[in-house]
Amino acid sequence: MLKIFNTITRLKETFIPIKKNIVNMYVCGVTVYNYCHIGHGRTFVIFDMIFRYFRHLGYKTKYVRNITDIDDKIINVVKKNNETIEKFTNRMIKNMQNDFSLLNILSPDFEPKVSECINEIIKIINKLLKNNHAYIQNNGDVMFSVDSYKNYGKLSNQFLKKLKVGKRIKVNKEKKNPLDFVLWKKTLPSEKFSWKSPWGQGRPGWHIECTTISSIKFGNKLDIHGGGIDLLFPHHENENSQFNCLKKRSKINYWIHSGMVILNNKKMSKSLNNFILLKDLLSTYDGESLRYFLMSTHYRRPLSYCENNIKKSALSLKSLYNSLRNTKIEKKNYYFQNEYSIAFEEAMQDDFNTPKALSVLHAISKKINMLKNQNKFKEVKKFSNLLRKLGKVLGFFSYDPEDFLRKKSKMKSKEEINSLIKERNIARKLKMWKLSDNIREKLFKFGIILEDHKLFTTWRKK
Numbered sequence: 184m185l186k187i188f189n190t191i192t193r194l195k196e197t198f199i200p201i202k203k204n205i206v207n208m209y210v211c212g213v214t215v216y217n218y219c220h221i222g223h224g225r226t227f228v229i230f231d232m233i234f235r236y237f238r239h240l241g242y243k244t245k246y247v248r249n250i251t252d253i254d255d256k257i258i259n260v261v262k263k264n265n266e267t268i269e270k271f272t273n274r275m276i277k278n279m280q281n282d283f284s285l286l287n288i289l290s291p292d293f294e295p296k297v298s299e300c301i302n303e304i305i306k307i308i309n310k311l312l313k314n315n316h317a318y319i320q321n322n323g324d325v326m327f328s329v330d331s332y333k334n335y336g337k338l339s340n341q342f343l344k345k346l347k348v349g350k351r352i353k354v355n356k357e358k359k360n361p362l363d364f365v366l367w368k369k370t371l372p373s374e375k376f377s378w379k380s381p382w383g384q385g386r387p388g389w390h391i392e393c394t395t396i397s398s399i400k401f402g403n404k405l406d407i408h409g410g411g412i413d414l415l416f417p418h419h420e421n422e423n424s425q426f427n428c429l430k431k432r433s434k435i436n437y438w439i440h441s442g443m444v445i446l447n448n449k450k451m452s453k454s455l456n457n458f459i460l461l462k463d464l465l466s467t468y469d470g471e472s473l474r475y476f477l478m479s480t481h482y483r484r485p486l487s488y489c490e491n492n493i494k495k496s497a498l499s500l501k502s503l504y505n506s507l508r509n510t511k512i513e514k515k516n517y518y519f520q521n522e523y524s525i526a527f528e529e530a531m532q533d534d535f536n537t538p539k540a541l542s543v544l545h546a547i548s549k550k551i552n553m554l555k556n557q558n559k560f561k562e563v564k565k566f567s568n569l570l571r572k573l574g575k576v577l578g579f580f581s582y583d584p585e586d587f588l589r590k591k592s593k594m595k596s597k598e599e600i601n602s603l604i605k606e607r608n609i610a611r612k613l614k615m616w617k618l619s620d621n622i623r624e625k626l627f628k629f630g631i632i633l634e635d636h637k638l639f640t641t642w643r644k645k
Contacts, residue, residue: 185240185532187407188483190415190438191338191423195534201404201436206242208234209397211410211418212294214251215275216260219282220458221477221488222444222451226411228474229441229482229535231288232577233409236531239576247400248291249393250276252298253386258376268376272296282461285470286477287578293400297392301378304387304395307429308366308380316428320357323369323383327390329362332424338438339416364421366391390421398426403433412440412483413450442485451488459488469590471579472497478537478577499545503574506548506555507584510567523547523566527573537577544574600631604640607633 185198200206210230213223227248237244251257252272261268280290297304308325311317316331329335365388370377377384387395397405405426410419419438427433444451451458464473476496480486523543530539547570554563574580582590607622623633626642634641 186534187437187439188534189436190440191435193340196437198437200242200406204242206237206244206406207401208237208244208246208407208409209393209401209405210246210248210291210408211393211414212249212251213279214254214256215272215279216254216256217275219279219461220451221461221464222411222413222458223279224282224286224461224464224473225444225477225486226441227283227288228286228477228578230409230439231286232478232482232537233407233439233535234289234291235576235578236535245293245400246291247293247295247396249396250279250294250296251389251392252276252296253376254389261376278462282465285465286461286474287470287581295396297387297396300392300395300399301387303399304391305367305380307395307398307425308387308391310429311366311425314428316425317366318359319382322357323385324365325367325382326358326363327366327421327425329360329364329424332428334427335362335424336420338423339420341416341420362417364388364390364417390418391425393418394422394425394429398429398433403430405435407437407439408435409439409441412442415440441482442480444488445485446488450485464493468493468497469587471581471587472500474578475500475541479541481538482535499541500579501588503544503548503570503579504582504584504587506551507567507570507580508588510551510563510584512571513564513568521569523550524569524573527576531576540573540577544570544577544579547573600626600629600642604633604642608640 186195187198188194189196208230210227213219230246230248234244234246253268257268257272261271264271276296308317311327312319312325315328317325317327319325367380367382367385368388369383369385372384374384377386397408403426408419408422419440423435423438426435446457446459449457473493473496476493477486479492479496523546526546527540527543530536530543533539547566551563551566551570554560554566571580603622603626607619610616610618610622626633630644631642632644634643
C-alpha cells in the first residue's frame with residue numbers, strides 16, 4: 184500500500200484515490216519573470232517522479248501545472264525591457280520547457296497560462312463574494328476574508344493569534360483582518376496589463392490563480408496538490424482556504440511538499456538573489472546526472488547544493504549505464520518480481536523514498552556485472568531489462584548506453600587538457616606543425632577550444 188506524508192495532517196497516510204484507478208494531481212507552476220533555478224528543478228523533478236510512479240502502478244493520472252504569466256515582477260521586468268508582456272513571457276516559457284526537457288521532466292497533461300483563465304477567475308471570485316467569503320475594499324480591490332474560514336492556518340499549522348503582521352509589509356488599515364489577501368487588484372484604466380471585471384479594470388491576485396485552475400480541471404475534489412515547501416505559507420494556506428470555501432464539500436485530500444535547495448546555509452530563491460540557474464548547470468552537467476542528484480535526498484528533506492555531490496551523482500549514474508552496455512531491450516520478461524523489484528516497490532511505497540530506490544538500482548547493476556563475468560547472458564538479459572524498467576520509473580535511461588557513455592567521456596580532465604597543451608607548445612617550438620595541429624583538433628573533438636597568445640595558450644569549453 185502506498186503511503187504518502189500529508190502536510191495537512193502531518194502523518195504518513197495510505198493513499199486512497201477519490202475515484203478508483205484515477206489520480207488527479209495539481210502542482211503550482213513557475214512565475215516566468217526569470218530563468219528557472221535549481222530549486223525549480225528539484226520541485227518539478229520530484230513531482231515528475233511521483234507522476235511517473237502513479238502511472239507505473241497502473242493509475243490513469245491527470246496532471247495539471249499552471250504557468251503564472253501575469254505578475255507584478257513580470258510587469259516590472261517588461262517595463263524595464265520595454266517589450267510586450269507576451270514576447271517576454273513566451274521567451275521565458277520556452278527556456279523553462281527546454282530546461283525541463285533536458286531534465287527528462289514529462290510535460291503535464293494540462294499547462295494553462297493564467298492569462299488564458301481570466302474569465303474563469305472572475306467567476307470564482309464572484310462565487311466567493313456571494314458566499315460571503317470575500318468583500319470589496321474602498322479602493323476597489325476584492326479581498327478574501329480570512330475570518331470567514333474557521334480552519335485558516337490548519338494546513339501550515341499556523342495559529343492566527345500568533346501570526347505577526349506588519350513586520351515586512353505595512354498593514355493595510357482598510358482590511359477587515361490584516362491577513363486578508365487580494366483576489367482582484369484594481370488598476371488604472373490606462374494600464375496595459377489588466378482586464379475588465381464587474382469591479383472595474385484590474386488583474387487577479389496570485390493565490391486565486393491556482394484555486395481557479397484546479398477547480399476548472401478537477402471540480403470540487405482533488406486527490407493531490409503539490410509544490411515546494413516555500414509555498415506552504417501563505418500561498419498554499421490561502422489556496423486551501425479559497426478552495427474549501429467554494430462549495431461545502433470541496434476538499435483537497437493530500438498535500439505534498441518538496442524540500443528546499445540550500446546554498447551556503449540559506450534557502451535558494453530569486454527573491455534572496457541566492458540561486459543557481461538550471462541553464463548554467465545544464466551547460467556543464469547532463470540532465471540525467473543532475474536529475475539523479477535532485478533525487479539523491481528524500482524529497483521532503485532540504486537538499487544542500489554541492490558540486491562534488493553532483494559529480495558523485497554523475498559517476499553513480501555512469502556506473503548504472505556501464506552495466507547496461509552490450510545488453511538489448513527484450514519485451515519478454517521485461518518486468519518480473521524478485522527480491523530487487525520487491526525492495527524497489529517497498530522503497531517507493533514508503534512516501535517515494537528515492538534514495539533507497541536508487542540503492543536497489545545499484546544492487547541490480549552489481550548483479551548484472553557479476554552475471555557478465557560468469558557468462559550467464561540469459562540472466563544478464565533478464566536483469567538488465569529489470570534495471571531499465573525500474574530506472575525509467577525514476578526518469579533515467581532515456582539514452583542508449585553507448586551514446587551516453589561516449590558523451591560522458593567526451594570532456595577531458597583539466598590535467599589531461601593542460602598536459603596536451605604543454606605537448607603542443609613543445610611541438611610548436613620545434614616547428615612540428617602537423618603534430619601541433621593534430622593536438623588542437625583532438626582537443627576540439629573533446630569540446631575544447633584553444634586560444635593562442637603571444638607568450639601562452641589558454642583554453643575554454645566549446
